[in-house]
Amino acid sequence: MSKYVIALDAMGGDHAPESTVEGALRALRKYDDVRILLAGPEDRLRELTASATDVSDRLGYLNATEVIGMDEAPMLAVRKKKDSSLVVAMNAVREGQAGAVVSAGSTGAILAGGMFKVGRIPGIERPALAPVIPGLKKHFMLIDAGANVDCQPKYLLQFGLMGSVYMQQMMDVPTPKVGLVNIGAEAEKGDKLTREAYELMQAQSEYSFAGNCEARDIFTEDFDVVVADGFAGNIILKHTEGLAKALFAMIKEEMMGSLRTKIGGALAMPAFRKVKRRMDYNAVGGAPLLGVNGAVVKAHGSSGGEAIENALRQARRMLEGDVVGKIRAGLSGLGEE
Amino acid sequence: MSKYVIALDAMGGDHAPESTVEGALRALRKYDDVRILLAGPEDRLRELTASATDVSDRLGYLNATEVIGMDEAPMLAVRKKKDSSLVVAMNAVREGQAGAVVSAGSTGAILAGGMFKVGRIPGIERPALAPVIPGLKKHFMLIDAGANVDCQPKYLLQFGLMGSVYMQQMMDVPTPKVGLVNIGAEAEKGDKLTREAYELMQAQSEYSFAGNCEARDIFTEDFDVVVADGFAGNIILKHTEGLAKALFAMIKEEMMGSLRTKIGGALAMPAFRKVKRRMDYNAVGGAPLLGVNGAVVKAHGSSGGEAIENALRQARRMLEGDVVGKIRAGLSGLGEE
Numbered sequence: 240m241s242k243y244v245i246a247l248d249a250m251g252g253d254h255a256p257e258s259t260v261e262g263a264l265r266a267l268r269k270y271d272d273v274r275i276l277l278a279g280p281e282d283r284l285r286e287l288t289a290s291a292t293d294v295s296d297r298l299g300y301l302n303a304t305e306v307i308g309m310d311e312a313p314m315l316a317v318r319k320k321k322d323s324s325l326v327v328a329m330n331a332v333r334e335g336q337a338g339a340v341v342s343a344g345s346t347g348a349i350l351a352g353g354m355f356k357v358g359r360i361p362g363i364e365r366p367a368l369a370p371v372i373p374g375l376k377k378h379f380m381l382i383d384a385g386a387n388v389d390c391q392p393k394y395l396l397q398f399g400l401m402g403s404v405y406m407q408q409m410m411d412v413p414t415p416k417v418g419l420v421n422i423g424a425e426a427e428k429g430d431k432l433t434r435e436a437y438e439l440m441q442a443q444s445e446y447s448f449a450g451n452c453e454a455r456d457i458f459t460e461d462f463d464v465v466v467a468d469g470f471a472g473n474i475i476l477k478h479t480e481g482l483a484k485a486l487f488a489m490i491k492e493e494m495m496g497s498l499r500t501k502i503g504g505a506l507a508m509p510a511f512r513k514v515k516r517r518m519d520y521n522a523v524g525g526a527p528l529l530g531v532n533g534a535v536v537k538a539h540g541s542s543g544g545e546a547i548e549n550a551l552r553q554a555r556r557m558l559e560g561d562v563v564g565k566i567r568a569g570l571s572g573l574g575e576e
Numbered sequence: 577m578s579k580y581v582i583a584l585d586a587m588g589g590d591h592a593p594e595s596t597v598e599g600a601l602r603a604l605r606k607y608d609d610v611r612i613l614l615a616g617p618e619d620r621l622r623e624l625t626a627s628a629t630d631v632s633d634r635l636g637y638l639n640a641t642e643v644i645g646m647d648e649a650p651m652l653a654v655r656k657k658k659d660s661s662l663v664v665a666m667n668a669v670r671e672g673q674a675g676a677v678v679s680a681g682s683t684g685a686i687l688a689g690g691m692f693k694v695g696r697i698p699g700i701e702r703p704a705l706a707p708v709i710p711g712l713k714k715h716f717m718l719i720d721a722g723a724n725v726d727c728q729p730k731y732l733l734q735f736g737l738m739g740s741v742y743m744q745q746m747m748d749v750p751t752p753k754v755g756l757v758n759i760g761a762e763a764e765k766g767d768k769l770t771r772e773a774y775e776l777m778q779a780q781s782e783y784s785f786a787g788n789c790e791a792r793d794i795f796t797e798d799f800d801v802v803v804a805d806g807f808a809g810n811i812i813l814k815h816t817e818g819l820a821k822a823l824f825a826m827i828k829e830e831m832m833g834s835l836r837t838k839i840g841g842a843l844a845m846p847a848f849r850k851v852k853r854r855m856d857y858n859a860v861g862g863a864p865l866l867g868v869n870g871a872v873v874k875a876h877g878s879s880g881g882e883a884i885e886n887a888l889r890q891a892r893r894m895l896e897g898d899v900v901g902k903i904r905a906g907l908s909g910l911g912e913e
Contacts, residue, residue, distance in 0.1 A: 375822040385759060388767035422722060422810040430725035430807045454811040455818035459825075470767045473759040474808055475815055477791035482819050485712040485795035489854060493847035500847040506840025510830035517826060 251344025262547020418452030588681025599884020
């Protein structure tokens with residue numbers, strides 16, 4: 240019996256199903272305690288996996304005839320396309336056939352499916368999308384990176400718990416330091432939402448709240464979890480991408496300015512490549528959707544076989560560390576159950 | 577008769593009053609249509625300016641015995657310290673003695689003083705702090721960078737107008753392209769605030785609204801004015817600082833990794849310095865506080881004589897371009913008067 244059953248949306252992502260099948264086979268060969276259920280057109284998937292006789296006993300199929308496209312309205316797509324690979328994979332978690340779902344499909348559809356198909360952990364107000372991002376000193380989790388606009392203070396309180404549990408179980412941080420993104424370090428700073436969230440976070444003892452985290456400190460200080468409403472969180476995530484791109488472009492432009500700096504730039508190229516790799520949060524893994532009643536990992540749309548393998552490993556570890564169970568347990572500590 | 581009278585908070589900033597006096601004298605020597613009123617302890621200021629007989633006819637004094645410190649609670653300080661250099665300078669605008677104020681003092685105190693001493697332009701809901709920032713392709717104004725948390729849609733509508741007028745008059749952009757910071761490009765994206773602000777901005781024809789500006793595009797696209805509530809705007813501003821710092825630190829770290837990249841880094845150094853200078857939004861000038869009934873410019877706290885001179889030039893140009901009058905005129909176009 241495999242301990243960890245993961246449903247994989249085999250049709251999600253730019254390179255599916257080749258990438259997803261490749262990733263699944265790689266993961267199965269690496270982890271013998273994993274069973275993977277491929278959601279998608281069964282005939283085609285069986286064809287693609289026909290030669291993998293070494294792991295076929297831990298490979299299952301969830302037949303699904305539809306696919307949710309990247310540009311479809313998420314809520315509508317999840318509701319209407321009941322036979323899509325994503326919905327079928329999520330239903331497998333809802334019905335207890337699998338403990339986890341991995342998808343490289345549309346973010347919006349994964350959020351909608353996580354919320355309405357997998358379902359929330361009882362007591363959780365809103366699930367949150369929470370990538371782990373490489374900072375200067377350490378990796379940190381940004382929660383929420385865009386699942387929820389118009390947040391309530393209580394959502395942010397719970398985001399802190401979910402992030403803390405994740406970093407503990409997945410990144411081996413014994414006591415994650417949780418910060419609240421704000422426009423100043425002092426308790427009384429911020430808008431109505433952050434001031435009220437600060438009070439709630441300060442009052443609990445279920446996780447280690449380290450106070451406000453000014454935006455200028457997100458990448459340079461040593462927070463393990465950085466809590467923000469989904470609007471601010473998404474802005475931070477996207478602005479990081481845009482600014483890094485702008486900065487590298489400026490550096491390149493300025494280096495072209497003289498022969499000396501051109502040569503310097505050519506010599507220094509390996510260092511730039513390392514920084515780009517270091518900054519690439521997709522390399523850290525997929526983003527978990529926390530707060531739902533199962534381990535849901537959203538892999539990047541452009542994921543190849545290796546990235547899918549990594550996302551599957553991540554889902555496996557979420558099951559191993561019982562992230563869902565520990566969030567549920569933590570909720571009672573917050574007085575939510 | 578000097579055409580442009582500017583009150584200068586001679587005691588504001590880390591290097592005051594030496595830096596402010598130096599900046600004032602430099603500006604007076606450069607612009608013979610400017611008169612500067614130095615607010616601060618008159619005896620001391622007269623001593624510092626004693627040798628400047630060439631411009632003494634365009635130098636005035638507003639005696640002030642108090643100073644507002646950088647760490648004082650802004651509202652309280654502005655209310656209590658009626659004889660502080662900042663309040664005295666701002667009162668000079670309120671009473672029509674001067675058209676503009678420049679200060680390198682506490683940002684909070686400048687906001688509070690602008691709001692309550694200088695006063696709002698009739699019809700303006702909230703003044704906004706609006707630095708001009710060097711993007712990859714062009715400079716853009718970020719409005720609001722932190723004066724107002726908990727904004728209403730109408731504030732954002734007006735920020736767009738104020739930013740548009742400023743970029744027209746000050747940066748010679750004939751039709752500034754105004755974007756609304758949001759988490760997606762489509763009209764229906766965002767939180768309640770941005771969705772409602774979008775509708776208001778879309779419905780007006782007083783300035784050129786170019787739709788939503790995703791955070792990843794702020795630095796790389798060609799918006800002239802980027803509108804955000806003060807919470808999001810402040811996060812963008814501060815995150816820019818922090819991330820740039822983190823990126824440069826990472827590049828440096830990685831360059832130390834091998835002899836080749838070390839040499840490359842040393843050769844490329846001038847290019848890095850140029851990028852750092854290019855990214856330094858303080859070099860673009862002080863940040864105007866728009867929406868108040870006078871030209872108010874907040875210079876950086878660390879300003880030396882040259883930076884103060886630049887802020888004075890900026891205030892002069894705001895008077896020359898009649899930014900306040902044009903914002904007032906634009907308001908009627910928005911149906912606000």
